[in-house]
Amino acid sequence: MLRHKNIEYDEDELYSDEGEDYAEEGGYTQEDKDNFATLTPVVRAELDEAGVPTTAKQIEDALWHYYWDVGKSVAYLKNSRTPREGKQEAKKEEKPKSKFEQAAEKADEVPFMTSRTAEWFKGVPWTNVPCEMIGQIVPAEPEPPRIKLLGGSSKLAKLAEERRKKAAAAAQPAQPSETDSASSLDRLTKPKDVKENVAPVPKAEPKKYAIRRKRSPTPPPKAPTPPPEEPKEQLPSLRSSPSAFGRALSSSSGQTNGTRQMALQDLLGSSYSSSPFEGPSPDDAVIQKAKAQQASNGLAKKTEALKIESTPAAPSQPKVRSKGLDVASLWNEEKSKRKASAAFVVIGHVDHGKSTLMGRLLLDTGAVSQRDIDKYKKQATELGKASFALAWVMDTGSEERERGVTVDIAQHYFSTDNVDFTILDAPGHRDFVPNMIGGASMADLAVLVVDANQLESGMKGQTREHILLAHAVGLQKLVVAVNKLDSTTPAWDQEIFRSVSAEVLKLLKQTGFTEENVAVIPCSGLSGENVAKAPAASSGAAWVSKEHPTLLQQLEKFAPHLTSIDTVKKPLRLQIADVFRGGITNPLSIAGRIKSGNVQVGDSVTIQPSGETATIKGIEVSGEGRDWTVSDDIPTLHLVDIEPQHLRSGDVVCSSQKPVKVVKNITAKVQALDSLLPQRVDIHVGRLHVPGGISHLVATEDARGETLKKKPRIVKAGQRAVIRLALDDGVPLEDGDRIVLRTDGSTIAAGRIEAISL
Numbered sequence: 001m002l003r004h005k006n007i008e009y010d011e012d013e014l015y016s017d018e019g020e021d022y023a024e025e026g027g028y029t030q031e032d033k034d035n036f037a038t039l040t041p042v043v044r045a046e047l048d049e050a051g052v053p054t055t056a057k058q059i060e061d062a063l064w065h066y067y068w069d070v071g072k073s074v075a076y077l078k079n080s081r082t083p084r085e086g087k088q089e090a091k092k093e094e095k096p097k098s099k100f101e102q103a104a105e106k107a108d109e110v111p112f113m114t115s116r117t118a119e120w121f122k123g124v125p126w127t128n129v130p131c132e133m134i135g136q137i138v139p140a141e142p143e144p145p146r147i148k149l150l151g152g153s154s155k156l157a158k159l160a161e162e163r164r165k166k167a168a169a170a171a172q173p174a175q176p177s178e179t180d181s182a183s184s185l186d187r188l189t190k191p192k193d194v195k196e197n198v199a200p201v202p203k204a205e206p207k208k209y210a211i212r213r214k215r216s217p218t219p220p221p222k223a224p225t226p227p228p229e230e231p232k233e234q235l236p237s238l239r240s241s242p243s244a245f246g247r248a249l250s251s252s253s254g255q256t257n258g259t260r261q262m263a264l265q266d267l268l269g270s271s272y273s274s275s276p277f278e279g280p281s282p283d284d285a286v287i288q289k290a291k292a293q294q295a296s297n298g299l300a301k302k303t304e305a306l307k308i309e310s311t312p313a314a315p316s317q318p319k320v321r322s323k324g325l326d327v328a329s330l331w332n333e334e335k336s337k338r339k340a341s342a343a344f345v346v347i348g349h350v351d352h353g354k355s356t357l358m359g360r361l362l363l364d365t366g367a368v369s370q371r372d373i374d375k376y377k378k379q380a381t382e383l384g385k386a387s388f389a390l391a392w393v394m395d396t397g398s399e400e401r402e403r404g405v406t407v408d409i410a411q412h413y414f415s416t417d418n419v420d421f422t423i424l425d426a427p428g429h430r431d432f433v434p435n436m437i438g439g440a441s442m443a444d445l446a447v448l449v450v451d452a453n454q455l456e457s458g459m460k461g462q463t464r465e466h467i468l469l470a471h472a473v474g475l476q477k478l479v480v481a482v483n484k485l486d487s488t489t490p491a492w493d494q495e496i497f498r499s500v501s502a503e504v505l506k507l508l509k510q511t512g513f514t515e516e517n518v519a520v521i522p523c524s525g526l527s528g529e530n531v532a533k534a535p536a537a538s539s540g541a542a543w544v545s546k547e548h549p550t551l552l553q554q555l556e557k558f559a560p561h562l563t564s565i566d567t568v569k570k571p572l573r574l575q576i577a578d579v580f581r582g583g584i585t586n587p588l589s590i591a592g593r594i595k596s597g598n599v600q601v602g603d604s605v606t607i608q609p610s611g612e613t614a615t616i617k618g619i620e621v622s623g624e625g626r627d628w629t630v631s632d633d634i635p636t637l638h639l640v641d642i643e644p645q646h647l648r649s650g651d652v653v654c655s656s657q658k659p660v661k662v663v664k665n666i667t668a669k670v671q672a673l674d675s676l677l678p679q680r681v682d683i684h685v686g687r688l689h690v691p692g693g694i695s696h697l698v699a700t701e702d703a704r705g706e707t708l709k710k711k712p713r714i715v716k717a718g719q720r721a722v723i724r725l726a727l728d729d730g731v732p733l734e735d736g737d738r739i740v741l742r743t744d745g746s747t748i749a750a751g752r753i754e755a756i757s758l
């Protein structure tokens with residue numbers, strides 16, 4: 001095998017006329033010779049025209065090397081051979097002598113190539129090449145044409161030539177004059193299609209050509225149809241990826257199945273375009289048609305709807321009309337028939353059993369089928385994690401991670417006869433505390449899961465931190481689930497339960513939770529005892545039912561009353577928790593909890609801080625389509641007439657008549673968890689976080705709100721204080737909003753906004 005070294009030798013040192021005689025005469029067939037006879041004059045004509053002198057041998061070598069491809073041979077001879085020779089010679093002449101060369105001359109040594117180079121490489125092993133092999137060392141470029149080594153078997157050449165001839169014959173009538181050198185070049189190179197050159201390599205090549213052919217402008221042989229119209233609208237990607245929360249919200253029913261369906265739609269969407277929001281969806285037109293037909297009860301309306309759809313100018317975004325409903329009155333009429341609803345956030349230390357407990361709750365309330373659990377069990381067992389089967393109901397996280405989507409807040413629903421529940425499964429890891437704050441700030445209450453066997457680890461870790469944060473975002477009601485009592489020693493040991501309860505209650509009290517708003521429930525998510533069902537009277541857990549309700553009963557007890565008519569009538573305020581593609585038919589959707597007011601399909605709303613308006617195209621609450629929604633609901637709103645870049649988590653959707661103000665200065669009453677100075681902080685308000693600084697320490701206060709000291713230099717941990725904050729950016733905030741101040745990954749204060757200014 002030949003070895004090539006990239007050494008810049010001068011060509012005349014490597015080639016000689018004798019050395020070029022590597023194509024033995026006997027290696028050519030009669031056809032090869034005919035080809036040479038036909039093609040050499042063509043190449044020569046091209047080279048003469050370009051003023052490139054070449055020998056017949058060089059032309060033949062090039063033709064042989066390029067499988068009779070005249071174009072390539074000419075290009076090779078033009079570009080690589082003659083000009084380089086000229087250039088290098090010129091270079092050689094101009095080249096100034098290096099210090100090394102001057103020193104060599106001074107030393108009056110023997111001539112340059114014979115001695116200096118030899119000296120330089122003396123002792124290098126590969127220089128000990130027998131003299132008869134020296135001619136084999138060739139530079140990498142140009143590659144000397146070699147018979148057979150390049151695949152130039154006469155069979156291949158024959159095949160190529162036959163094809164060329166056939167193709168040339170077929171093209172004969174349309175062929176221009178042979179005197180036209182350019183066209184003759186074309187003609188001659190035509191059969192040298194790459195295919196022929198790669199034919200001996202049977203692997204990946206055919207695929208490549210199939211793809212290329214698809215893109216070929218050649219019209220299809222039968223009934224050519226115009227390609228589908230490209231989407232006109234070019235929308236950039238959203239800042240926020242569709243999260244588990246978003247997907248769960250937009251699922252039509254159930255939890256896990258809905259999530260899957262959503263994931264599939266995302267995938268379908270991404271295969272259509274590089275941006276999830278790029279272009280109008282063809283389904284939009286169909287859906288709008290159905291909706292328009294439903295809404296219309298007269299011929300005139302139907303005709304109008306059809307007119308709208310047939311207008312090509314706006315096929316994907318027909319105007320969404322409001323039905324002009326009096327939502328507050330409708331809600332008031334319906335409220336007696338409405339079930340209570342409650343959203344709870346699940347908090348607690350890693351591995352204390354949060355997901356398993358929620359999976360159990362969903363299974364035992366019928367929100368998830370036993371079939372699904374069995375499926376998860378099978379999958380989990382295959383991975384050697386059989387005990388995680390229930391947790392997998394909640395654990396959309398791993399699936400999300402596999403798909404490269406950021407895990408955020410997962411949402412699941414279940415219902416009892418009296419209450420519709422929403423589980424907000426906030427990420428527990430300390431790195432995701434901002435997301436946990438966002439999740440907790442949408443909840444009515446919290447479920448704190450504590451492993452009865454691992455209280456210590458929790459107290460040192462997230463149990464303590466999550467309690468602090470739950471209180472900081474304003475949650476007042478909290479259920480402590482003392483979990484894994486099936487695995488205490490002995491199982492269902494009352495003493496262990498009591499001591500764990502006492503510890504946690506102490507911490508909750510210190511944090512500010514009141515006794516009447518806290519309940520402690522013994523349970524086991526894995527076995528299901530005292531989750532949705534009371535333990536059997538014969539079991540070791542029989543004592544539980546005598547003293548405690550089940551977890552589900554306790555959640556129903558803590559479920560809040562329905563929102564008030566006053567809140568429903570207030571201006572709309574919804575902080576965006578997530579922005580996502582709700583599906584092919586709904587390319588732009590948001591989710592979040594309505595803090596106040598109401599909204600209906602067709603409403604125009606304002607998004608702050610961008611100040612942009614959007615139209616509500618559709619509403620879903622708990623996976624069901626609705627015409628309207630009110631405060632305390634956690635709807636998905638499908639939007640039109642807005643660009644996605646104007647929608648971010650933390651922005652506020654508000655009434656266009658009374659939009660929320662965008663402010664940069666706030667005064668807040670806070671509880672310090674660490675020392676506070678005038679300093680940089682991150683301000684978190686639900687899903688919103690903005691950098692800023694404490695500009696003034698106004699005063700410290702006692703528990704009754706009386707001023708202790710004005711303009712303190714420092715606020716110590718545990719003290720209450722009024723502080724002023726200057727934010728780096730204008731953000732939509734209002735009096736009464738709950739804020740959390742963090743710095744360097746730690747929460748240093750929490751409180752409530754007292755006043756705002758621009």
Ligand SMILES: Nc1nc2c(ncn2[C@@H]2O[C@H](COP(=O)(O)OP(=O)(O)OP(=O)(O)O)[C@@H](O)[C@H]2O)c(=O)[nH]1
Nearest residue numbers: 350351352353354355356387391484487524525526
């Ligand atoms: N014996 C027993 N094991 C449980 C119980 N609940 C959960 N486990 C086990 O504890 C482990 C962790 O459970 P998860 O539900 O994933 O815990 P988690 O708190 O959601 O964990 P993270 O999501 O990582 O924070 C699993 O192996 C479960 O099978 C229980 O009630 N009893």
